[in-house]
Amino acid sequence: MTNDERMALIHAELDGDLSSQQRADLARLMLADPQMRALRDELRGLSSRLDALGQVEPPAQLKDSILKRLGSVPVAAANRRASFGRWRLAAMVAGLLLAGTIVFETVQGPAPGSRETAGTMAEDVPAPVDSVAVGSGPVTGRATLYRDKNGLAVGLEIAAAEPVDVVIETAGRSFRINGLASSDPAGSARRTAALPGVRMQGQEIELSFLIGERTVSRATLHAPSAP
Amino acid sequence: MNEEDDPALVLRCREGDRDAFERLVMRYQKPVFNVALRMLRNRQDALDVAQTTFLKAFEHLADYDPAFRFYSWLYRIAINESLNALALRKPRGELDANTADERPGPDRNAEGDETIQAIEDALMLLSPELRTVTVMRHITQLSYEDIAEALGLPEKTVKSRLHSARERLRDHLRRRDLT
Numbered sequence A: 001m002t003n004d005e006r007m008a009l010i011h012a013e014l015d016g017d018l019s020s021q022q023r024a025d026l027a028r029l030m031l032a033d034p035q036m037r038a039l040r041d042e043l044r045g046l047s048s049r050l051d052a053l054g055q056v057e058p059p060a061q062l063k064d065s066i067l068k069r070l071g072s073v074p075v076a077a078a079n080r081r082a083s084f085g086r087w088r089l090a091a092m093v094a095g096l097l098l099a100g101t102i103v104f105e106t107v108q109g110p111a112p113g114s115r116e117t118a119g120t121m122a123e124d125v126p127a128p129v130d131s132v133a134v135g136s137g138p139v140t141g142r143a144t145l146y147r148d149k150n151g152l153a154v155g156l157e158i159a160a161a162e163p164v165d166v167v168i169e170t171a172g173r174s175f176r177i178n179g180l181a182s183s184d185p186a187g188s189a190r191r192t193a194a195l196p197g198v199r200m201q202g203q204e205i206e207l208s209f210l211i212g213e214r215t216v217s218r219a220t221l222h223a224p225s226a227p
Numbered sequence B: 001m002n003e004e005d006d007p008a009l010v011l012r013c014r015e016g017d018r019d020a021f022e023r024l025v026m027r028y029q030k031p032v033f034n035v036a037l038r039m040l041r042n043r044q045d046a047l048d049v050a051q052t053t054f055l056k057a058f059e060h061l062a063d064y065d066p067a068f069r070f071y072s073w074l075y076r077i078a079i080n081e082s083l084n085a086l087a088l089r090k091p092r093g094e095l096d097a098n099t100a101d102e103r104p105g106p107d108r109n110a111e112g113d114e115t116i117q118a119i120e121d122a123l124m125l126l127s128p129e130l131r132t133v134t135v136m137r138h139i140t141q142l143s144y145e146d147i148a149e150a151l152g153l154p155e156k157t158v159k160s161r162l163h164s165a166r167e168r169l170r171d172h173l174r175r176r177d178l179t
Helices: A003-014 A020-032 A034-053 A061-070 A078-082 A086-098 B006-014 B018-040 B043-059 B070-088 B113-125 B128-139 B144-151 B155-175
Strands: A127-134 A139-148 A151-160 A164-170 A173-180 A189-195 A204-211 A214-222
Touching (some): A003 A034, A003 B155, A020 A034, A034 B113, A061 B018, A127 A151, A127 A214, A139 A214, A151 A164, A151 A204, B006 B018, B006 B070, B018 B043, B018 B128, B070 B128, B070 B144, B113 B128, B113 B155, B128 B144, B128 B155, B144 B155
Antiparallel strands (some): A127 A139, A139 A151, A151 A189, A164 A173, A204 A214
């Protein structure tokens, strides 16, 4: 048994997480190795002391100060989300123009021309075409498909504990947004990505959300056929 | 007392019921304050963080996913706010009795202030990542599953961080001959 394995047994015991087999292994280990026994006793003592630190009562004014300030906070933001306004969209487009982290990867199909790769939404106000909630799990939020005179774009407003990469796949093409993260821990990260060369032809647009290259959520947007 | 559960209270909050939010504040103000206090070791900073945590939670309730436990979401905000507060502090060297902030002062007992203070000192010597899991496990008594959910980390990462944290804390106490 390696030292790491022995330490893992000791910690598992502290956490009440031992199987009967592991318990027997640990008992043998403790009998055979006085140093490990001493180490186990130290960690047990430490764990007990940490638990004993306990919780103090918060200051009496905490609750009142929170409730007093609630009046200046918008009531539950559901309405705010529903009124996803043009000003916010404009901010997202501005964010797109500034962002240097968006990487477009063409998997198949013709490579987009240079004038197609960025900033194609700034000339008029895009119209939402479809919108979908990004499910449960470590990534939540909303994805919206927009159309303007230059083509399609995907707007993302997501919350996640870690930076998220988003892969957008449609019509044999693949686009990727790297490292989408919110600077506001309780808020959402927002980004709009133009999809150069993609037209509305009744296809589905698949979104995969990755943390550390592991897909943690998926969503599908529908681009109806152009009128 | 009617112990309405968290999802029902959150639903009422989302409909604009501020009394429901007051119930959530009363339910969680103590653990949220203590998370911040142990992360920051300063009562005023902890008070500010606790207040901000609840206000942000209220403002962003529409972003809360009911598939997760409300308190996990709330603690995540508290931890992030605490980390932000830490990041705003001036860089410091290793903390000792001279540089440590105001003591939380909880639960002094027969074991002696020296050992408790040594543990509090040692907690502040941990990296924020290790301190976070230690506080969530030993102060708020959350399970590994809850901590993993709150931090958006795999359980095995939480375990690994906690094990490292305990061993570093033990090393620190050893150096002070307090094991």
